[in-house]
Amino acid sequence: MAFFLWLPALLLAALSEPAAASAGTSICNDTGALHQLAVTARTDGSWITQGWQALAPGDCTNPLPEGYQGRFFYFRAESPGYQFRDDSIRFCTKAGPFRAGGSGDCAARGYREQAFARARISTDSQKIPLSSRSQAAAAAPDTDAAGGTPYTAAVVLQGCSPEQEGAPAACRFVGGGMEIRATAGKQAAVPAFAFLMTLQQGAPLAVEGELISSFGSHGDLDLHSAALRQPNRHDRLLRQMQGRWVSAADPGDSFTLSGAVRQVSYRGSAMPPEFVSVLDTCHGAGTAGDFLLARDSERGTGLCYRIQSLGSDELTLIYLPRGTRLVYRRLPEG
Template sequence: MISSALVFLLWGVVCPAWAELRICNDTDLPHDVAVGYKQDGRWVSEGWWTVQPAACVTPISRDLQYRFYYFHARNPERTFRHDRLSFCTQPGLFTIGGDNDCETRGYDKTCFAKIDTGLGNKSFRQNLSSHSEPWREPAYLEPGTWGVPFTGEAVFLDCSLMFQGGLQFCRFIGSGRVFTVVEDSRTPPEVFAALRRMTRATPVQIEGDWVGLYEDSVEMVLRSAKERAPSDEDRVLNLLQGDWYSEIDNNDQFTILGSERQNRYGGASTSVEYLSVMPFCGEFDGLGPFLYAWDSQGGTGLCYEIKEVTESVLDLVYLPRGTELRYLRQETGPDTPIR
C-alpha cells in the first residue's frame, strides 16, 4: 500500500501547481474586467470579461513573469479606485497593443489599478473588493472641498503630458493668470474628456477650487469647464492671432497662437509670453482694451493699451511710458518668412 505521504509527493510531480493570474469577484454585483500587462517587451491591454459574484476569471493562464500587472473593473453601481495608470480600452471585446496615444488611435483611455503579485510568485489571486467600492457622490462636487471656490472666464490654452508620472494637465489663460488643472482623482474624468476635445483659444467658463497660487499661475481642481459665448475681449484676442512684424524693424517679429506669443528677432526665437486681453491692467483702467503679457518662465508682466487692431495693423501703447509700437501682419509685409 502506498503511503499518503508518497501519494502527495507523486501528485506534486504529476500535477504541477497552477500558474495563472486570477481575478475573483467577491462583491455582490457582476463586473466587467480588463487587464494590462507586458508581453514581449510591449504593453498589452485586454478585456472585457464579465465576472459574476463569487466567480473568477483567468485572464493570464501561464507563469507570471513580472511582479506587477494591472486591471480595471467596472459596474455602474460601484466606484473603481485606480492608481492613475492608463491603458487603452474600447467598449466591446478587445486586445490592444501599446498604452500610448489611445484617443488618437480611436480607443478610450482608462485608468487601471496595480496588482502586486510579489517577488517570485508564479500565480496570484486578485479580489475585486480591494478596488471596487459602493458608489457615492464624489467629494469634488462640493465647492471648497480642495481650496478656495472660484468661478470665472478664461481661454483654453492646451493639454499636454507632464514629464513625471505621465499625468496629463490642461491650461487656461484668464485675467492675467495661467490656470493649471492636473488629471487626478480630484477633477472628474468627464471634465478632462471635454478639455481634450477643445481647440486652442476656446472661450470657457471654469468653476472649481484654487489649491495653489504662485505669482501669475494658479493650480485648480475643476468641477466644470464649459464653452461660453465670446466676450469683447475674446474677439480682440481673435483679431490678434497670426504673424506680426514691427513697422520700424522688420527683424522684430512675433506669432500669436491662442493665448501665447512667440517672440523672435532676426528669425531666432527669443521669449514666449502668455497674453490676456482685459478691460484693465494694473492701475490702468478706463481706456482699454488692454493687453497684459508676461513671460512664460515667470517674468515681469507688461501692460499695453490696444490702440488699434485690424486685419493688417496692430497699434500698441506701452504703459506707463506711452511708447507707441506699430506692427503689421506678415501677409501684408516683407517676403521674409516669420517661421
Template sequence: MAFWMLWLVNPAWADLEICNDTHDSQSVAIGYKLDGGWVSEGWWQLEPEACVSPILGPLKFRFYYYLAQGDGWKFDHDRVSFCTQADVFTIRGDGGCEQRGYDRSYFAKIDVGKGAAGYTQLVGEHSTLSSKGAESETAQPAEGVWGIPYRGEAIFHGCTSLFQRAKRTCFFVGGGRKFNVLEDGRTSEEIFEVIDLLAPGDPVRLEGDWAGRFDTTVDVVLRHLETRPANAEDLILKRLQGNWYSVKDANDQFKVFGSGRQNSYDGSLTSMEYLSVMRYCGEFDSEGPYLYTWDSQGGTGLCYVVKELTDNDLVLNYLPRGTELRYRKLGP
C-alpha cells in the same frame, strides 16, 4: 465667497499679501531683510478667507519668509529659523533667540520672483491637516476642499504630458494668469472628456478650487467646465492671431497663437509669452482695452494699451511711459 471673487478678479499688483485659504483661523508671522539685517514680526490673526499685507509697496527682495499656525494644522517649513514670542512682536536679528528670551521658530520661504511688484502667498500651500483636524476636513463641502473656491473666464491653450506629476496637464489663460489643470485624480475624468473636445483659443468658464500658486501660474482643481460665447476681449485676442513684424525693425517679429506669443528676431526664437486682453491692467483701468503679457517662465508682466487693431495694423502704447509700438501683419 463674494470677497474671494473680488480678490481673484482684482489681484494685488503690489505688496506682499498672505491669505488664509484654509477653513480654520491661522496666526501668521513673517521674516524679512531690513537695513542689512533680519526682522521677524507677528502675529496677524487671519480668519478663513481673510488676507493681510505685512509688507507694503513694491517688493525689494526676491525671498521673504512666513509661518502660519492653526489648531489641528501642521506647517511645512523650510528649516529657516527666526525669533518669535507668544505675544505680538517685532524682533530685530535672527540669532541668539533663546538667550534674548525669545522662542526659535521655523519659517517657510516665499519666492516672489525677480523684480516682482507684488505677490500673494496662500497659507494652504505649506499647511496640512494633522490627525486632530482630519475630522473637520471630511466635514467640509465639496466646494473649497482643495483650496480657494474660484469661478472665472479663460481661454483654452492646450495640454501636455511632459510634466511627471500628472498623466497630463491642460492649460487655460485668462485675467493675467495661466491656470493648470492636472490629470492627477482630483479633477474628474468627465471634465477631461470635455477638455478633449476643446480647440486652442476656445473661450470657457471655469469653476473649481484654486489649489496652489506660483507667481502668475495657478493650479486649479475643476468641478465644472463649459464653453461660453466670446466677449469683446476674446474677439480682440482672436484678431491678434497670426504673424506680426515691427514697423521700426522688420527683424523684430512675433506670432500669436491662442493665448501665447512667440517672439523672434532675425529668424531666431527668443522669449515665449502668455497674453491676456483685459479691461484693466494693474493700476491702469481708464484707457483700455489692455494687452497684458508675461514670460512663460514667470517673469515680470507688461501692460500695453491697444490703440489700434485692424486686419493689417496693430498699434500698442507701452505703459507707463506711453511709448508707441507699431506692427504690421505678415502674410498667412
C-alpha cells in the same frame, strides 16, 4: 529692480530712465531663491494690498508709493521650500496678480486671508533683508495648497494633452495673467477632460475647481467643471490677434500669439513667454478703451498697451505710460 520689457524695441528706452531715489525703504532679496512679494500700504485712508511682484535674488524694490506718509506697511513673501515668519496681521490675497482693499470678508469677496509681517517706516534710507522673514526649510508648508482655494474664472484654453504612457490627461488655461494647469487625476473630472479634448486652442471657457498650489504666474487646479462661455469683445480681439506679427520699424522684432500666450523673438533670440489678457482698463491708463496686459511668465511683471487699432494685416499698440506707438504687420502663415 530690473524689468524685462515685453517689446524689445523698448529695451533701450527703459535703460535710459532715471533710477529711483536711493532714500526710503527697500526690501532686498538676500536669499538664493526667487520670491513673490505682496505689500499692504495705507492709500486714501484704506489699507490696500497688491501682489504678487517677483523679486529675484540680489534685487531690491521700494514697495511704497512716492511720498508715502504712513508709519508702517506690511508685506509677505513666498517661495517654494521657504517658510515666512509673519506677525499674525492678516490681509486678503489670491493667486496671480491682484489688488485688494481691507482685510475683512476675504472669502466672500473671492480672496483668502494670509498673515503678513509689519515693517516700520524709517526717515533714513533702510533696507529690509528678506532673509529676516523668509528662511529655507527642509519641508516648508505649502500655504497655497492647504485645503485648496476655491477658484472660479473666465479663462482661455491653451491646450490639452491626452493620457499617454501612464501620464494622465492634462489641460492648460490662461486667465488673469497666469497659467493654470489641470490634471485628470479624479474619476469625477473625466467628463470635463473628455469635453475639453474636443475644443481648439483659444476657446473661451468658464472653469470651476480648487486651486491646490500656485507660485508667481503658475498654478495647479483640481478641476471640477468646465463650460464654453459666450465670447465677449475682449475674446474677439484676442482671436483677431492670433498669428505671427513683425514690427514695421524693425524686421528683427517679431512675435507669435497662440491662444493667450505670446512668444516674442528679437533677432532670433526668444524671450520668456508672456500670458496676455485683453482688458477695458489698465494701470497707467487715464481713459477707458481696449488694453493688452502682458505678464512675464518667469518674473511675473506686467506691462500695459493700449490697442489703438487692429485690422486684418496691421496692429497698432501704444505702450503705457510713455505713449510709445508700436506698429506691427501680420506675417503670412506657413
